[in-house]
Amino acid sequence: MAAIGNPMVRMASHAKKGQVVEVRSLIMNPMTTGLSKNKAGKLIPAHFIQTVTVTFNKKPLCSVDWSTAISANPYLAFKMRADESGTLEMTWKDNTNGVWSSKASITVA
Amino acid sequence: MEQMKRRKFLGISAAGMAAVAGSSVLMPAIANAANVAGWPAAAFDAKALDAAMKDSIDTTSVKVSTKVHLTAPTIAENGAAVPVTVDVDHPMTADDYIETVYLYVDHNPTPLASAFHFTANSGQAYFQERIKMAKTDMVRAVAKTNKGVLMASKPQEVKVTIGGCGG
Numbered sequence: 001m002a003a004i005g006n007p008m009v010r011m012a013s014h015a016k017k018g019q020v021v022e023v024r025s026l027i028m029n030p031m032t033t034g035l036s037k038n039k040a041g042k043l044i045p046a047h048f049i050q051t052v053t054v055t056f057n058k059k060p061l062c063s064v065d066w067s068t069a070i071s072a073n074p075y076l077a078f079k080m081r082a083d084e085s086g087t088l089e090m091t092w093k094d095n096t097n098g099v100w101s102s103k104a105s106i107t108v109a
Numbered sequence: 110m111e112q113m114k115r116r117k118f119l120g121i122s123a124a125g126m127a128a129v130a131g132s133s134v135l136m137p138a139i140a141n142a143a144n145v146a147g148w149p150a151a152a153f154d155a156k157a158l159d160a161a162m163k164d165s166i167d168t169t170s171v172k173v174s175t176k177v178h179l180t181a182p183t184i185a186e187n188g189a190a191v192p193v194t195v196d197v198d199h200p201m202t203a204d205d206y207i208e209t210v211y212l213y214v215d216h217n218p219t220p221l222a223s224a225f226h227f228t229a230n231s232g233q234a235y236f237q238e239r240i241k242m243a244k245t246d247m248v249r250a251v252a253k254t255n256k257g258v259l260m261a262s263k264p265q266e267v268k269v270t271i272g273g274c275g276g
Contacts, residue, residue, distance in 0.1 A: 050145040064223055064236070069222035076237070
């Protein structure tokens with residue numbers, strides 16, 4: 001099994017008030033579908049991230065529900081309107097009770 | 110006699126194998142036991158596009174709007190990672206914003222790929238992610254506003270040279 005976890009969140013560290021900034025994220029996860037077989041002919045069980053939730057200063061910003069159709073080691077980019085300085089926190093949850101989170105901060109001038 | 114024993118043994122082991130196969134068919138159900146709370150399992154488990162759309166947006170025909178922009182490559186060399194960008198041209202204010210964008214791949218084993226939920230603070234209904242595609246197929250996005258208005262993107266065909274089913 002390849003590496004798993006290691007969540008990363010990147011966004012601009014400074015922004016003007018009201019500016020829409022892009023947030024990019026990456027996490028390691030096999031994202032197996034449960035439909036494919038390994039070399040021995042056995043089904044590889046489904047193991048994939050189901051939800052990603054994003055909060056800014058503890059308030060919900062956005063969330064995603066994912067299926068097995070998302071690529072391995074999923075990349076996700078989205079946008080946020082920068083109204084105040086604070087910390088963005090992303091939390092990934094998979095179907096085997098795995099939970100990872102990562103933070104990024106922004107200063108709004 | 111030896112032959113008989115062997116037949117019997119084969120029969121038993123075949124039954125054993127069937128039981129093993131049966132349990133592996135049950136695997137998805139076991140996996141579902143650990144589903145993250147709030148994850149819409151019915152819509153994601155739907156095996157056909159119509160069923161997936163019915164379970165997620167409660168309709169199968171959505172008017173195409175030029176406001177929903179879906180960007181995907183026309184030819185994807187690797188179906189295991191097809192970059193898709195969705196951008197909805199719609200205001201994001203507290204009383205009028207895009208609530209959810211659904212992404213479908215028509216003939217994937219489970220057509221609903223993802224559901225992105227926005228809030229007004231998102232500033233722009235935009236996301237980019239990489240999806241798996243089993244074969245050359247249509248990708249479509251459906252946006253839903255907080256008032257329940259549905260808008261679809263123009264379906265875009267992506268030619269896949271190597272499918273993303275793994276194995």
